Amino acid sequence: MNFLWRDETLFRDESVFDPEYVPETLIHRERQMVALAMNLRPALKNLSPVHTILFGSPATGKTSTLRTILREVDDHAIITYVRCPLARTSYRVFSRIFERVYGYPPPNTGISIARMYELICEGLLEKNKPLIVALDDFNFLERNAGNEILYALLKAHEEFGVRIGIILVTTERIELDDKTGAVFHPDEIYFPLYDEDEIRDILAQRVRLGFYDGAITDDAFERIVELTARTSDLRFGIYCSGWPELRLKEERAGRSN
Numbered sequence: 001m002n003f004l005w006r007d008e009t010l011f012r013d014e015s016v017f018d019p020e021y022v023p024e025t026l027i028h029r030e031r032q033m034v035a036l037a038m039n040l041r042p043a044l045k046n047l048s049p050v051h052t053i054l055f056g057s058p059a060t061g062k063t064s065t066l067r068t069i070l071r072e073v074d075d076h077a078i079i080t081y082v083r084c085p086l087a088r089t090s091y092r093v094f095s096r097i098f099e100r101v102y103g104y105p106p107p108n109t110g111i112s113i114a115r116m117y118e119l120i121c122e123g124l125l126e127k128n129k130p131l132i133v134a135l136d137d138f139n140f141l142e143r144n145a146g147n148e149i150l151y152a153l154l155k156a157h158e159e160f161g162v163r164i165g166i167i168l169v170t171t172e173r174i175e176l177d178d179k180t181g182a183v184f185h186p187d188e189i190y191f192p193l194y195d196e197d198e199i200r201d202i203l204a205q206r207v208r209l210g211f212y213d214g215a216i217t218d219d220a221f222e223r224i225v226e227l228t229a230r231t232s233d234l235r236f237g238i239y240c241s242g243w244p245e246l247r248l249k250e251e252r253a254g255r256s257n
């Protein structure tokens with residue numbers, strides 16, 4: 001259905017309105033990018049990255065910041081990026097780590113988590129690279145899975161001497177059990193909501209990348225900025241910006257009111 005509305009002559013690059021799209025330059029997230037880069041920098045020298053929590057409301061750029069910085073350390077570390085809503089158990093998360101370390105998934109004949117853990121540590125020692133485990137939307141893990149995963153990863157350093165950096169992304173305060181909380185002391189990077197001017201800059205960047213000039217009128221664009229600021233939902237703004245036809249229609253309707 002959606003495609004019927006689209007006009008190919010308007011779009012320079014329609015993919016920039018895709019929810020998965022991460023722009024080359026993230027504006028207004030300089031402080032958070034620098035802080036995260038500093039924490040991951042030890043990986044470039046084959047040392048342990050600093051454990052970090054990225055905390056803030058939805059659509060404040062946490063995932064985009066993370067993915068941008070992870071791209072930069074890619075060659076120097078084994079990176080496991082997990083969207084926790086899609087892998088909610090310890091087993092799933094460890095399977096993902098195993099797959100990144102070995103390049104193939106664990107045997108599906110029913111390998112235990114304990115065995116997977118040993119193999120992961122052995123693989124890391126052999127590869128002699130640090131491991132970065134990024135758990136996005138950490139609060140979606142099943143009950144107690146978060147504690148189990150963190151505790152096991154932190155113990156791996158003690159037991160095997162492997163170098164591991166953990167990055168958690170969350171929209172809620174994380175409550176860990178006493179045992180895990182006693183050994184996990186991450187640095188926290190806060191992501192505040194964007195204000196209206198920042199929203200305007202971000203949406204303007206998207207419109208520039210996505211449309212040929214003149215596809216959206218200034219009035220329609222301002223209205224999207226205003227609505228986005230009111231709902232504090234940048235995703236909504238990006239989605240709307242990708243619909244020039246609808247925006248223009250709404251604008252005309254607004255004028256006739």
Ligand SMILES: Nc1ncnc2c1ncn2[C@@H]1O[C@H](COP(=O)(O)OP(=O)(O)O)[C@@H](O)[C@H]1O
Nearest residue numbers: 021026027029058059060061062063064202234
């Ligand atoms: N600083 C920014 N510059 C450009 N686009 C951004 C910026 N921050 C967020 N976005 C865009 O807004 C949407 C939500 O960002 P995301 O990183 O997924 O937020 P979060 O992970 O905090 O929920 C994505 O489409 C993303 O590309």
Ligand SMILES: [Mg+2]
Nearest residue numbers: 062063064136
């Ligand atoms: Mg996110």
